[in-house]
Amino acid sequence: MSARLDWLSGAGGPLHGSVAVPGDKSISHRALMLAAIAEGCSRIRGFLEGEDTRATAAVLAQLGVRIEAPTEGERIVHGEGLHGLRGATQPLDCGNAGTGMRLLAGLLAGQSFDSVLVGDASLSKRPMRRVTDPLAQMGARIDSHDGLPPLRLHGGSALRGIRYELPVASAQVKSALLLAGLYAQGTTEILEPHPTRDYTERMLAAFGWPIEFAPGRARLDGGHALRAVDVEVPADFSSAAFFLVAASIVPGSQLRMPGVGLNPRRTGLLQALRLMGADIVVEREREAGGEPVGDLVVRHAPLHGIELPVALVPDMIDEFPVLFIAAAVASGRTVVRGAAELRVKESDRIATMAAGLRALGVRIEETPDGAIVEGGPIGAGTVESLTDHRIAMSFAVAGLRAIGPVRINDCRHVATSFPGFRELANGCGFALRDAS
Ligand SMILES: O=C(O)C1=C[C@@H](OP(=O)(O)O)[C@@H](O)[C@H](O)C1
Numbered sequence: 001m002s003a004r005l006d007w008l009s010g011a012g013g014p015l016h017g018s019v020a021v022p023g024d025k026s027i028s029h030r031a032l033m034l035a036a037i038a039e040g041c042s043r044i045r046g047f048l049e050g051e052d053t054r055a056t057a058a059v060l061a062q063l064g065v066r067i068e069a070p071t072e073g074e075r076i077v078h079g080e081g082l083h084g085l086r087g088a089t090q091p092l093d094c095g096n097a098g099t100g101m102r103l104l105a106g107l108l109a110g111q112s113f114d115s116v117l118v119g120d121a122s123l124s125k126r127p128m129r130r131v132t133d134p135l136a137q138m139g140a141r142i143d144s145h146d147g148l149p150p151l152r153l154h155g156g157s158a159l160r161g162i163r164y165e166l167p168v169a170s171a172q173v174k175s176a177l178l179l180a181g182l183y184a185q186g187t188t189e190i191l192e193p194h195p196t197r198d199y200t201e202r203m204l205a206a207f208g209w210p211i212e213f214a215p216g217r218a219r220l221d222g223g224h225a226l227r228a229v230d231v232e233v234p235a236d237f238s239s240a241a242f243f244l245v246a247a248s249i250v251p252g253s254q255l256r257m258p259g260v261g262l263n264p265r266r267t268g269l270l271q272a273l274r275l276m277g278a279d280i281v282v283e284r285e286r287e288a289g290g291e292p293v294g295d296l297v298v299r300h301a302p303l304h305g306i307e308l309p310v311a312l313v314p315d316m317i318d319e320f321p322v323l324f325i326a327a328a329v330a331s332g333r334t335v336v337r338g339a340a341e342l343r344v345k346e347s348d349r350i351a352t353m354a355a356g357l358r359a360l361g362v363r364i365e366e367t368p369d370g371a372i373v374e375g376g377p378i379g380a381g382t383v384e385s386l387t388d389h390r391i392a393m394s395f396a397v398a399g400l401r402a403i404g405p406v407r408i409n410d411c412r413h414v415a416t417s418f419p420g421f422r423e424l425a426n427g428c429g430f431a432l433r434d435a436s
């Protein structure tokens, strides 16, 4: 993870073929965690072999959970039961994963032993009070470094359920509190300002924990048990997003992505791109592993700028970097508002995208909670990914339509969410290579 890796993305395409997008990151994290504290043995298929999810698996192994990896994309988790985890002697390294650290904070807050959660340089700058404050209200004792990692969780705290209104729409915070709620006395109830992805709720129900949930709220009582189940992980919509935009902007392209997760709390970009004029069809809609999935077929279409409806923002929170690329090649102006959360991701994604697009000659004005992008030609140039995986892949997409090569500095974190991105991209018509 330390060696630097720079990419050059050139004008490729047209893009053709079928792209097998890897498994959903959010679901893979949760499947590991719930299986680890379930009774019995769970098999996970379609598991994301990303660095973020592997870090979560390694943390659970440190806590005494036996996890087998019989084939790539498969895990067999030997559950230890709700009270079967064992304290680790070393800090638990969540790598680059905000999801890993925040959900584990909830899971570990009610254990009998102490834990220390650490992360890499990027994760060490991400705000943790959003989870530590409500967990403290539940009775947890957690020390942080001024609201930043590392998090020191003191074991032996008796947790009690709370009713909590989330100040920001965050599935990570909701999930952390629900996981802590498993260990709490009484009822834990979470209310959201806007509904967020409900994977934790759906999966808790699948593992047999009584839970009530509806868009924007979730409620459970402590003191039940989880029973092992098999989990089928769909392909990650957020990874498919790069190919949706790539094929939309390169003339003559047509791509198919089979088995992509289409949970409505994830597919805001589909709606946004359609509002911009994109030609995306969902085929073979079905249910797999309790989640809606379908095959996405995308063909090139001329895009035009839009005022993005603010209500779509939480449903496409990880897709903004690549939306900004679509906006940069669209005709006219695209306006994004209500997306201040982008500033506390792996990088400040408003500032990082604005700096990169400006370096390529695109007119973009940053606002506190969004940006205004003027579509037009994309020039050649050098951009900094600031080790943010989604920024690196988004500028790889931009290179397809640039008038000369786009150099993307520091792409080593792409494998956190999308191992094999470059090979898949080149396989369907990208021209993406090492810069050195
Ligand atoms: O719960 C999850 O799996 C995630 C929730 C989102 O974060 P927030 O909860 O901070 O919005 C998202 O950005 C992240 O990639 C994954």
Ligand SMILES: C=C(OP(=O)(O)O)C(=O)O
Binding pocket: 052, 096, 097, 098, 099, 100, 318, 345, 346, 390, 417
């Ligand atoms: C924000 C992201 O992930 P995390 O919060 O888990 O680091 C992401 O994958 O874009």
